[in-house]
Amino acid sequence: MPLMKITDLTKNFGGLAAVSNVSLDIDQGDLVGLIGPNGAGKTTFFNLLTGVYVPSQGTVELQVDGKMQKLNGKHPDVISGLGLARTFQNIRLFADLTVLENVLIAMHREQGPSLFHALLRTQNHYQQEAKLKAEALDLLRIFNLDQLCQEKAKNLAYGQQRRLEIVRALALHPKILFLDEPAAGMNPNETAELTQLIAQIQADFDLTVVLIEHDMSLVMDICQKIFVLEYGRLIAQGGPKEIQANPQVIRAYLGGDGD
Ligand SMILES: Nc1ncnc2c1ncn2[C@@H]1O[C@H](COP(=O)(O)OP(=O)(O)OP(=O)(O)O)[C@@H](O)[C@H]1O
Numbered sequence: 001m002p003l004m005k006i007t008d009l010t011k012n013f014g015g016l017a018a019v020s021n022v023s024l025d026i027d028q029g030d031l032v033g034l035i036g037p038n039g040a041g042k043t044t045f046f047n048l049l050t051g052v053y054v055p056s057q058g059t060v061e062l063q064v065d066g067k068m069q070k071l072n073g074k075h076p077d078v079i080s081g082l083g084l085a086r087t088f089q090n091i092r093l094f095a096d097l098t099v100l101e102n103v104l105i106a107m108h109r110e111q112g113p114s115l116f117h118a119l120l121r122t123q124n125h126y127q128q129e130a131k132l133k134a135e136a137l138d139l140l141r142i143f144n145l146d147q148l149c150q151e152k153a154k155n156l157a158y159g160q161q162r163r164l165e166i167v168r169a170l171a172l173h174p175k176i177l178f179l180d181e182p183a184a185g186m187n188p189n190e191t192a193e194l195t196q197l198i199a200q201i202q203a204d205f206d207l208t209v210v211l212i213e214h215d216m217s218l219v220m221d222i223c224q225k226i227f228v229l230e231y232g233r234l235i236a237q238g239g240p241k242e243i244q245a246n247p248q249v250i251r252a253y254l255g256g257d258g259d
Contacts, residue, residue, distance in 0.1 A: 001063055003028045003176065003208055004049070009058035011044050011232075018044040020232035021058070026176070028063075031202050032210045033223035035243075037252055041232040042212045043089060046178055049210075050086050051076040083175030087165040087182060089212075095154035099145055099164055102153050103136040106168040139167045143197065159190040163197075170201065177201075179211040183218050195221050220244065228252065 002025035011019040019041045026032055034042050047053040049060055051074050061068040062082055071079055094102050140146040143163040148156060153164060162182060169177055182198065183191040199222045202209045213219050219226060220240040228236040228243060230252040236243060243249055 001066075001068070002026060003030075003063050005059075005061040005068060006049070007059045007061075009045070009048055009060065010056045011041075011048055011053055012056045017232045019048060019229075022229070022232075022234045023058075024227055024234060024237065026208060026210060028208055029202075029206070030208050030210075031199070031222055031224050032208075033219040033226040034210060034212045034229065035214075035216075035219055035226060036229035036235075040229040040252075042229055043180060044232075045229065046086065046180055046210075046212065050084055050178060051079040080172065083173075084178065085169040085172040085174035085176075086178035087162075087169050087180055089180045089184065091161050091165055093153040093161060093164060093168075096152055098150050098152055099140065099156065100133070100136055100149040102164060103139065103167055103171050104132060106171040107132050107136060136167075136171065139170055142201065143167050159186045159194075162186065163194070166197075166201075170205065174207065176208045176210065179209065179213075181212055181214065183213060183215045191215055191218055194218070198222060 004026040006025070007023050009019055009022045010017060022045065034045065036042055044053065048055050049071070051071065054073055060071045062071055062084070063069075064082060069082070071082070094105065097105070137146055137149060140149055143166065145160060145164060145167065148160065153161065156164065162185070166177075166179065166182065169179075179198070183194055186194060195218045198209060198211070198218075201207060211219075211223070223240065226238065226240060226243045227234060228246075228249050235248045235252060236246045238246070
């Protein structure tokens with residue numbers, strides 16, 4: 001049974017089919033790349049899977065406790081609660097809060113101390129706060145951001161902000177992590193470092209990762225399976241070698257208006 005099953009998924013914006021009849025499965029433990037030229041429908045696809053958009057047609061199902069459960073029409077917060085976390089193409093941090101506070105806020109949304117304990121400042125409250133802080137620092141350490149934990153997010157370099165976004169998503173303890181162009185704006189060294197980090201957290205946290213990325217070195221290095229969209233349609237799927245040799249994919253990139 002797949003972890004996620006996407007069937008005939010379609011999203012129309014007026015007369016434009018941004019995603020068109022896409023069917024695919026994502027298996028537990030996959031590290032999946034979603035590629036395609038600009039405007040192919042990749043971000044729209046993510047938005048459909050994470051509840052930001054309601055599909056015009058088709059279904060998105062997630063395996064929960066051994067059964068496939070329909071996600072269509074569920075609020076993004078409910079979907080997030082079922083184990084889907086994501087980052088966005090545009091960085092969405094709290095610019096004036098510290099690095100640590102940015103992570104703690106994400107954690108509080110998921111598992112923070114109850115209002116009752118917080119208001120009464122109970123011992124339980126302080127213990128839970130200390131536990132969350134320790135966990136946040138552990139995650140920040142993996143991404144080499146622990147030394148910057150008291151720095152305001154807006155003062156971080158661009159690549160560091162992107163890494164902090166991933167830490168915030170990981171803090172939700174997701175089953176599936178969706179990364180929308182995690183290496184965008186990074187230099188080649190930062191991209192190489194991030195590539196290894198993504199592979200490492202996928203293994204260490206037993207995660208399923210789905211990423212949109214234009215940087216082919218990242219995709220081909222670590223993705224075991226690649227899905228290719230063009231004009232909203234799924235035109236190919238397979239391993240990195242297969243995809244690189246696929247004539248339809250080559251034509252989409254060379255003949256289209258993509259990168
Ligand atoms: N909210 C919207 N309303 C209308 N059209 C939209 C909307 N969102 C996306 N589109 C259109 O849908 C198509 C797919 O866009 P999408 O952003 O999903 O592509 P993408 O593959 O993520 O592109 P990129 O690689 O440039 O980020 C594009 O033609 C885009 O202009």
